[in-house]
Amino acid sequence: MDGAPEIVSTIAELRARLSPSRKAGGRIGLVPTMGALHEGHLSLVRETKARRALTVVSVFVNPAQFGPKEDFTRYPRTLESDCAKLTGLADVVFTPSVSEMYPDGFATRIEVGGPALGLESDFRPHFFSGVATVVTKLLLAVMTDEATFGEKDYQQLLVIRHLVADLRLPLEIVAGRTVREPDGLAMSSRNAYLSADERLRALALSRALLAARETFEQGERDAARLVDCARATLHMTPGVRLDYLELRDAESLAELHGRVTRPAVMAVAAFVGSTRLIDNQVLAP
Numbered sequence: 001m002d003g004a005p006e007i008v009s010t011i012a013e014l015r016a017r018l019s020p021s022r023k024a025g026g027r028i029g030l031v032p033t034m035g036a037l038h039e040g041h042l043s044l045v046r047e048t049k050a051r052r053a054l055t056v057v058s059v060f061v062n063p064a065q066f067g068p069k070e071d072f073t074r075y076p077r078t079l080e081s082d083c084a085k086l087t088g089l090a091d092v093v094f095t096p097s098v099s100e101m102y103p104d105g106f107a108t109r110i111e112v113g114g115p116a117l118g119l120e121s122d123f124r125p126h127f128f129s130g131v132a133t134v135v136t137k138l139l140l141a142v143m144t145d146e147a148t149f150g151e152k153d154y155q156q157l158l159v160i161r162h163l164v165a166d167l168r169l170p171l172e173i174v175a176g177r178t179v180r181e182p183d184g185l186a187m188s189s190r191n192a193y194l195s196a197d198e199r200l201r202a203l204a205l206s207r208a209l210l211a212a213r214e215t216f217e218q219g220e221r222d223a224a225r226l227v228d229c230a231r232a233t234l235h236m237t238p239g240v241r242l243d244y245l246e247l248r249d250a251e252s253l254a255e256l257h258g259r260v261t262r263p264a265v266m267a268v269a270a271f272v273g274s275t276r277l278i279d280n281q282v283l284a285p
Contacts, residue, residue: 003088004087005086005087005089005090005092006091006093007083007092007093008094009094009096009097010096011096011100011141014056014092014141014142015141015143018142021054022143026053026054027052027053027145027146028054028056028142028143028145029051029054029055029056029144029145029147029148030048030138030139030144030146030147031044031045031055031058031090032058032060032135032138032147032149033057033059034059034060034061034062034075035059035061035076035077035079035082035189036075036078036192037059037081037085037189038179038187038188038189039179039187040152040179040188041057041150042085042086042089043176043177043179044148044150044176045086045089045090046089047148048146048148049090051146051174053145054091055089055090055092056091056093056094056142056144057090057093057094058093058094058095058096058138058142059079059082059093059094060101060134061075061077062131063098063102064102064109064126064129064130064133065126065127065130065134066126067124067126067127070124071190071193076189079095094138094142108133109129109133110129110133111129111132112129112132112159112162112163112166114159114162114253115155115158115162115252116128116132116162117253118246119155119244119246119248119253119269120156120278123244128159131160132159132163135163136163139164139169139171145172146171146173146174147171147173147174148176149173149174150175150176150179151175151176151177151178151280152278152279152280153278154265154282157173158253160173161173178279178280180206183203183206184203184206184207184210185202185203185205186278186279188277188278190276191277193275194272194275195273198272198275201238201240201272202272202275203237204234204237204240205240205268205270205277205279207233207234207237208230208233208245209266209268209279211229211232212226212230212233212247213266213281213283215229216260221260221261221285222258223256223257223264226247226266227245227246227247230245230266231245234268239273240270240272241270242268242269242270243270243271244268245266245267245269245270246267248267249262249264250262251263253265260285261285263284263285264282264284265280265281265283266280266283267280268280
């Protein structure tokens with residue numbers, strides 16, 4: 001197929017494929033994914049391609065970031081469809097096996113503090129260590145000049161930025177804007193789990209964030225009142241079980257109290273049926 005990406009499955013193959021570009025001084029960009037690609041992922045790939053980088057997309061469902069009762073085994077795996085969607089966008093698709101990423105005897109994990117504390121880690125304490133470990137392995141496998149992550153996973157984005165800064169890795173972390181469905185629902189691979197009724201209920205998350213944003217734009221600056229506004233909107237929809245809804249500093253994710261005087265992010269995580277969804281909205285004075 002014309003423009004189809006080259007598929008490689010081992011780190012050795014990947015480095016051999018990228019070596020000529022690196023020697024020629026070309027820029028290499030990585031978009032890490034777990035597959036089941038949607039328009040949100042593809043927008044990140046387009047952004048990378050637009051910066052004239054040789055574009056690598058990794059497709060790897062990372063077991064290290066799933067807890068024992070989470071959805072690792074049923075997480076959607078659609079590699080053939082993913083590669084078709086990447087035609088004309090990605091140059092290389094890296095599809096390692098679990099044994100390639102975590103061979104026998106693998107005994108190293110990366111722990112991140114700072115922005116990794118609270119929110120997601122209160123409910124998924126294993127998550128950011130698993131993310132930090134696999135992302136570090138992917139960055140080193142590609143030896144990339146840049147890596148692009150979506151703002152929908154806002155806390156993850158800050159954690160990775162912190163990781164790269166702390167380890168002084170010589171690359172740029174690029175943020176891609178959240179892509180939403182026409183009705184406002186943030187695009188997510190897990191949206192495929194939702195029934196038709198649950199899909200409608202899931203709109204409560206984006207509606208709650210929109211209510212907080214509108215209240216903020218009308219001049220409200222009290223952190224507690226902004227959170228109460230979002231909660232009131234969320235609770236109007238039955239069948240949504242909240243994990244958290246909090247207003248945090250947009251740079252550090254430190255808790256905010258009193259008057260909001262610097263950029264903040266409203267972050268929410270909730271179950272709709274058995275599906276856990278996250279979303280966020282930045283509020284900038």
